[in-house]
Amino acid sequence: MSGTSGTPERRPPGPPGAGPGRLRLRLWPILLLLLAVGAGTVAAVWAAGPARPPAAAPQATPATTAATTTTGPVTTRAEPATTTTAPARGVPRSARECLARPRTIRPDVPATAQYRVDVPVAGATYDLRGVVSTAYPGTRYPLVFGKVRHGKAVHQVGERLCVVGGEVAGQQSRNLTWQQVKDRHDGDGLRILSADWYVVDGLRVDNVEDGIAPFGDGFVGRNLYFTYIRDDCIENDAVAGGVVSDSLFDGCSMGLSARPSKGFDPQAAPPGETFTLDGVLLRLQPMPREERNETPDGLGNGQLFKWSRWSNRLVVRNSIFLVERVSMNGRKAMRFPDRTIAENVTLVWTGPGDYPAPVPRGVKVVKDRRVWEAARRAWLARHGYG
Numbered sequence: 001m002s003g004t005s006g007t008p009e010r011r012p013p014g015p016p017g018a019g020p021g022r023l024r025l026r027l028w029p030i031l032l033l034l035l036a037v038g039a040g041t042v043a044a045v046w047a048a049g050p051a052r053p054p055a056a057a058p059q060a061t062p063a064t065t066a067a068t069t070t071t072g073p074v075t076t077r078a079e080p081a082t083t084t085t086a087p088a089r090g091v092p093r094s095a096r097e098c099l100a101r102p103r104t105i106r107p108d109v110p111a112t113a114q115y116r117v118d119v120p121v122a123g124a125t126y127d128l129r130g131v132v133s134t135a136y137p138g139t140r141y142p143l144v145f146g147k148v149r150h151g152k153a154v155h156q157v158g159e160r161l162c163v164v165g166g167e168v169a170g171q172q173s174r175n176l177t178w179q180q181v182k183d184r185h186d187g188d189g190l191r192i193l194s195a196d197w198y199v200v201d202g203l204r205v206d207n208v209e210d211g212i213a214p215f216g217d218g219f220v221g222r223n224l225y226f227t228y229i230r231d232d233c234i235e236n237d238a239v240a241g242g243v244v245s246d247s248l249f250d251g252c253s254m255g256l257s258a259r260p261s262k263g264f265d266p267q268a269a270p271p272g273e274t275f276t277l278d279g280v281l282l283r284l285q286p287m288p289r290e291e292r293n294e295t296p297d298g299l300g301n302g303q304l305f306k307w308s309r310w311s312n313r314l315v316v317r318n319s320i321f322l323v324e325r326v327s328m329n330g331r332k333a334m335r336f337p338d339r340t341i342a343e344n345v346t347l348v349w350t351g352p353g354d355y356p357a358p359v360p361r362g363v364k365v366v367k368d369r370r371v372w373e374a375a376r377r378a379w380l381a382r383h384g385y386g
Contacts, residue, residue, distance in 0.1 A: 090160070091220060095201040098125045098162035107131075114139040118147040120158035120194070128166030129202075136170045136208050140187025143168060148193050148215050151238045151264040157216065159196040163203070166190070170207035174228065177290040178253060178300075181209050181230040188213040188235060189226070200224070210235040210257075211249070217241040217273070223383060226250070230287060232257040232306070239269055239310055243276040248379045251285035254302035255321075258311035269312035274341075276315040281375055283322040291328065303327040307337040315341045316363075322348045322372040323355070331356040336363070348372045 092098040103124040109115040109131045120126070126145065135142040143166060147154040168189040172181070189205035190212045192198065197218035204225045205211045211226040213235040219242030226233050226249045233252035234244065237260050249255070258275065260266040286299035294300070304321055305314065314337045327333045334357040336342070342362030348371050349355040355365045380386075 091197045092162060092199060095164045095223070098164050098199060098201060099127060101125050101162065109133065111135070112138065114142055114144065116141070116144040118144075119155045120145045120161055122158040123160050124158065125162040125164060127164050129164060131165065132167045132169065134169050134171055136168060136187065136189070137172045137185040140185055140209075141191050142187075143190040145191070146193025146215065148191070148238075151215065151260065151266075153193055153215070157193060157195045159194060159198075161192070161194045161198040163190070163192065163198075163200045165202045167204040168206070168208060172207070174207060175288055176230075177288045178230060179290045185209050189229075191215070192219075194218070205229065211252075213237070214240045214242060219243070220245075222246055224249070225383065225385070226252070228285070228287070229253065231302075233282065236275060237261040237264065239266065239312060241269070241273040241275060241312055243278060244280055245276075245278040247280050248376065248383075249280070249282040250376065251283055251287075252301075253285070253287055254306055255282050255284065255304040256314075257306040258314075259306050259308040260310055266308075266310040268310060273312040274315045275312050276317070277319050278315075278317045280316075280319040281321075281372070281379055282319070283372065284324065284327075286325055289328060294328065300328040301325055302329060303333040305337055306333075311337065313337075313339055313341070316345050317343045318345075320346045320348065320372060320375050322350070322369070324350045326351060326356055336360050346371060 092101070101123070103121055104127055105121065105124055106127045107115060109128070111132055111134045114135050115131070115133070117126070128143070133142040145161060145163065146157060172185055176184075186209050188210045189208045190200065190203055192200060192213070193215040195216045195218060197220060198214075198216065199220045199222065200212065202223045203212065206226070207228045207230070209229075209231050211229045211233045212221065212224070214221075215238045217240050219240045221234075221242070221244040224244065224247035228251045229249070230253055232254045233249040234256045236242075236256060236258045239258050239260065256275070256277070282304065284301040284304065286301045288298055289295055289300040291300065292298055301324075304323065307314075323334070334355070336359060340360045342360045345363040347355060347359060347363055347365045348369060349365055349367060350369050359365060
C-alpha cells in the first residue's frame with residue numbers, strides 16, 4: 001500500500017517461480033533483523049527513563065538591599081555567617097504588625113514583681129501594653145527576656161521577638177547620687193537577649209540606672225520614651241548591632257554606651273557592623289553627683305557616647321541632641337566616636353562658648369534651646385503623651 005488508504009498498487013509480474021510463498025520466505029530475515037533493532041532501541045529508551053527537557057539556564061539570585069534596622073545571620077557558600085545592622089526581611093514595621101503575629105502572649109504582671117522569661121518563645125510577641133512595673137529597685141531587672149551571664153546566653157536563644165509597650169517606674173529617691181545608684185541599684189529597665197532580629201516598641205522607662213540593655217545582633221528599638229535615667233539610656237555593653245529610631249530620651253546621665261562591662265569577654269565587632277540612631281531626640285541631664293567640689297550645684301552628667309575599641313561603627317541620622325554642661329569625665333569624653341557617620345544631626349549646646357569637642361561632618365551645633373523644645377513637644381504630641 002502506498003498509504004493508509006487508496007487503490008492497491010499494481011506490481012509487475014515476477015520471474016518464474018517467484019510466487020507469494022517464496023517472497024514471504026525471503027522477507028523473514030529482513031523482518032527478524034528489523035525486530036531485533038527495534039527491540040534494542042526500545043530497551044535502551046526504557047533503561048534511560050523518560051526524556052527530560054533541557055536544563056534551564058541558572059537564574060541570577062536577586063541581591064538583597066540592606067535597610068536601616070538589623071539583619072540576622074546570612075550564610076554565603078561555606079563561609080561563617082555574617083551579621084549586619086540592617087533589618088532582616090520579615091521584621092515587623094510597626095507595633096501593629098508585631099501584635100498581628102500568631103504567637104502573641106499577654107502576661108499578667110503584678111506591679112511589684114519581676115517579669116522574667118529565661119527562654120522566650122521564638123517568634124513570639126510579648127504584649128506588655130497596660131503593664132506598669134514598680135518593681136525597681138526591689139529587683140534590679142524588672143523586665144527580662146532571656147538569661148545572660150557576663151554578656152553571654154545561658155539558655156537557648158529565642159529568635160525574632162517582639163516586646164510591645166510596658167512601663168517601668170523606678171521607686172528610689174531621685175536625690176541619690178550617681179555613685180549611690182550605681183552601688184545599690186545597678187540594673188536595667190528592660191534586658192533582652194535574642195537573635196536574627198528583635199523589636200522593642202513603645203517602652204516607657206523612668207528613674208532607673210540604665211534604660212535598656214540589648215544582647216544579640218539585630219536589635220530594633222522604636223518609640224522608646226525614657227526619662228531621668230541615672231546612667232546609660234542605652235546600655236549596649238555587649239556591643240550588639242542594631243538601630244534605634246523615632247525615640248525620645250529626655251534625661252540621660254549617659255547617652256549610648258558600647259563599652260563592655262567588667263567580666264565580659266569582648267570580641268571585636270564584625271567588619272561593617274553599625275549601631276544606628278535615626279530620628280532620635282536625646283538630652284543629657286545634670287543629676288546629683290558625689291563630686292561636690294567639681295560642680296557648684298552638686299549636679300553633673302556624662303557624655304553622649306561611651307565607646308571602646310570593641311565597639312561597632314556609629315551612624316546618626318535626623319536626630320537632635322541637647323547638651324548643657326561639660327561631661328564629668330572631661331572635655332575629651334564629649335567627642336563623637338571615630339568614624340561616626342552623621343547626616344542631618346543637630347547638637348544644641350547651651351553651655352558657655354563653643355561646644356568643647358570637635359564634631360563630625362553632618363553635625364550642626366546651635367545655641368538655641370528652642371530647637372530642642374520644639375522637637376520634644378512635637379514628639380510627645382505625635383506619640384500621644386499629654
